[in-house]
Amino acid sequence: MPYGGGGIRSSSPPRVEIVPPTPTTSIERRIRFGDFHSLTIPNARCPVCGASVFFYQNAHGSRVFFDELGPPWPKHPCTDRTSNQAMVHRIVVAVPQVAQPKHRADWLLEGWTPYRIVRDPRGRDDRTILRNYATGDYVEARVEPGRLAGIPVVYARMQGGRLILSAVTGGSITPVYIETASFRRLAKKPALTGFLLHVEIEKRLWRELDAKAQVSAILKHRFSRLGLRRH
Numbered sequence: 001m002p003y004g005g006g007g008i009r010s011s012s013p014p015r016v017e018i019v020p021p022t023p024t025t026s027i028e029r030r031i032r033f034g035d036f037h038s039l040t041i042p043n044a045r046c047p048v049c050g051a052s053v054f055f056y057q058n059a060h061g062s063r064v065f066f067d068e069l070g071p072p073w074p075k076h077p078c079t080d081r082t083s084n085q086a087m088v089h090r091i092v093v094a095v096p097q098v099a100q101p102k103h104r105a106d107w108l109l110e111g112w113t114p115y116r117i118v119r120d121p122r123g124r125d126d127r128t129i130l131r132n133y134a135t136g137d138y139v140e141a142r143v144e145p146g147r148l149a150g151i152p153v154v155y156a157r158m159q160g161g162r163l164i165l166s167a168v169t170g171g172s173i174t175p176v177y178i179e180t181a182s183f184r185r186l187a188k189k190p191a192l193t194g195f196l197l198h199v200e201i202e203k204r205l206w207r208e209l210d211a212k213a214q215v216s217a218i219l220k221h222r223f224s225r226l227g228l229r230r231h
């Protein structure tokens, strides 16, 4: 056995249940506002040593086993070796058959909290709106949205008076850390104003008109088939 640290040794393969990959392997599909404890429960077994681990797959199709699903993003050693990369690509997610799964989240103790990247309705190119998964509160951070492109969830914590963001990104699932220039808490979700609000209202009106037209077309068709006339 190439790795002997803390794994579950077993001569027979662990009992596994094959589940669709997306809901369990992407961070954003595993959590809800007010509840992110699922990020602390391993969702897979290491195919080499049998330890319970976090199987993660991103939009690029890259897959990795983490020992913890959060900063500093520790990759599970067995499957981090190049020789074992093939196993990562063969694996299907195995949900551990454990009644009371062991929570693992040193990142939580170290002050990190997951935040959702929210589309800024004002479309500013120097700020990013984040929403705290624990409290539901909104924060506006001085970070170009482009730096967080393709990242739905970041982890954030205070460090020396600064808000630091962390996520894994790209085909190689590299951890990134972004120091925000400044940040402020928002009283509520930023709302549209001025021209953007006008555009949004117009869009909604068009959708409603469209829906009404469709309903009347359906009714017309139904009555014509029955040879009836509407009164």
Ligand SMILES: [Zn+2]
Binding pocket: 003, 007, 046, 047, 048, 049, 050, 051, 076, 077, 078, 079
């Ligand atoms: Zn392992």
